[in-house]
Amino acid sequence: MDLLLIVLLGLAMGLLFGIALEKSRVFEPGMILGQMRLQNFTMVKVFVSAIVTGLIVLACLHGLGIVTLHPKALSVGAQVLGGGLIGVGMVVAGACPGTVFAQIGAGYKDAWMILLGGLVGAFAYGYALPLFAPYVGGAEKMTYADITGWPFWLLALGLAALLFVGLILLEKWRPSASEIGAEFDGRGCGPQS
Amino acid sequence: MISLSDKVWSPYVAGALIGLLQIPAFMLMDTGLGASSSFVKFAGHAALIFDPTVADGSYFSKYITSSKYVWQTALVIGIALGAFLSMRLSNARRDRISPVWKEAMGVSSPIARYVLAFLGGFILLFGARLAGGCTSGHGLTGLAQLAVSSSIVVPAIFAGGIATALVFTRRF
Numbered sequence: 001m002d003l004l005l006i007v008l009l010g011l012a013m014g015l016l017f018g019i020a021l022e023k024s025r026v027f028e029p030g031m032i033l034g035q036m037r038l039q040n041f042t043m044v045k046v047f048v049s050a051i052v053t054g055l056i057v058l059a060c061l062h063g064l065g066i067v068t069l070h071p072k073a074l075s076v077g078a079q080v081l082g083g084g085l086i087g088v089g090m091v092v093a094g095a096c097p098g099t100v101f102a103q104i105g106a107g108y109k110d111a112w113m114i115l116l117g118g119l120v121g122a123f124a125y126g127y128a129l130p131l132f133a134p135y136v137g138g139a140e141k142m143t144y145a146d147i148t149g150w151p152f153w154l155l156a157l158g159l160a161a162l163l164f165v166g167l168i169l170l171e172k173w174r175p176s177a178s179e180i181g182a183e184f185d186g187r188g189c190g191p192q193s
Numbered sequence: 194m195i196s197l198s199d200k201v202w203s204p205y206v207a208g209a210l211i212g213l214l215q216i217p218a219f220m221l222m223d224t225g226l227g228a229s230s231s232f233v234k235f236a237g238h239a240a241l242i243f244d245p246t247v248a249d250g251s252y253f254s255k256y257i258t259s260s261k262y263v264w265q266t267a268l269v270i271g272i273a274l275g276a277f278l279s280m281r282l283s284n285a286r287r288d289r290i291s292p293v294w295k296e297a298m299g300v301s302s303p304i305a306r307y308v309l310a311f312l313g314g315f316i317l318l319f320g321a322r323l324a325g326g327c328t329s330g331h332g333l334t335g336l337a338q339l340a341v342s343s344s345i346v347v348p349a350i351f352a353g354g355i356a357t358a359l360v361f362t363r364r365f
Contacts, residue, residue, distance in 0.1 A: 001221070003260060003263060006264045011267045011270065013268055014272045014273075014275060015275040015278070017272050018274060018276040018277075019276070020207040022275065022276040023195075023201060024202055024208065028291060029291035030297070033293065033297050036355050040230065042204050045204035045205060045327060046204045047333070049205045049206075049211075051212065052208075053211070054215045054253045054336075055336075055339075056212075057216055057337070058338060060273045062218060066343025068223065071341070071342065072326055074332070075325070079323075079346045080345060082322070082346065082349070083345065083352075084349045085321075086324060086328065086353065087353025087355070087357060088320070088357045089320055091313075091358045092312055092313030092357065097229040097327040098272060098328065099328075100314070101274035105272065107289075107292065110289065113307045113311045114317070115314060116313040116314065117311035117314025118318040119236050119318070120311075121232070121315035121322075122229070122232035123236035123240060125252070125324040132289055147341065156339060158274070167277065176204055176205075184200050184201055185287075185293055186293055187293065
């Protein structure tokens with residue numbers, strides 16, 4: 001595809017992504033922190049809804065042979081440590097690598113520092129990698145469909161159905177209207193805040 | 194109906210919209226939604242300025258050359274534009290620093306916030322690259338593909354986040 005077209009496609013898709021992040025308020029530092037304090041479940045609601053939709057989309061597209069899956073390689077140690085660090089960073093920064101851009105767009109000035117820290121972090125990782133490369137290897141790109149031998153579409157739709165039921169129960173337990181806050185940033189929501 | 198002038202949409206509607214973006218991502222770009230690789234692309238181009246050796250054989254090389262990462266960089270810039278547009282159309286003005294974050298973390302000085310923001314960003318991206326993806330790449334796209342790797346990363350993210358929130362909000 002032409003590079004200009006690729007850029008325009010990325011911008012258009014990002015525009016929709018950014019609108020969805022801003023309208024759901026999930027990009028708010030208070031929402032991300034509220035989720036990690038288990039006081040506000042807006043983040044899980046948006047996250048799981050996107051996964052349910054993604055599972056259904058991929059069950060169809062992959063089931064019909066239209067697209068190829070690209071699961072990331074497995075490297076247990078690196079992924080437990082790396083995932084843990086992402087969690088630490090999400091609380092300290094109040095953002096994740098995607099929502100930081102929504103924070104910049106919506107006017108949070110401190111998000112520029114998160115972006116700068118992130119760029120330095122990616123830079124440092126690239127240069128530090130040779131030091132621990134033997135430990136983070138891992139080439140096996142496995143899905144649970146590969147492990148079980150079941151069709152991907154069946155497992156994906158099954159998980160989507162389970163998660164859907166989970167969302168219904170979550171909404172009963174924590175109604176969305178009570179999790180937004182007067183300023184739409186999650187303030188004043190949750191048992192302790 | 195949902196409108197761009199709303200301050201809030203249902204989290205389920207917004208989440209479903211994000212999930213639907215996997216259709217053009219997989220069909221047109223042969224990849225899923227992700228964000229953290231764009232940081233590596235930018236860092237790689239910055240490194241290239243004073244260190245031409247990163248162009249080939251380094252961790253950065255594929256991020257510098259493949260058009261997939263041009264797409265992802267455009268995507269994250271689009272996220273900022275979309276959030277800006279959405280904020281302006283709904284007039285949901287924000288403070289410079291989130292008051293909720295300040296209260297919960299017990300940080301009032303802007304300098305301390307900027308230092309923590311930088312550190313947080315650093316840890317975030319270092320962790321994301323070590324894990325091979327972030328909340329988008331592993332979380333949204335990886336789990337939607339039933340990837341074994343992502344099923345390890347996502348619980349680790351929540352474990353790390355919940356533990357850190359516990360430490361910080363109890364004031365160490």
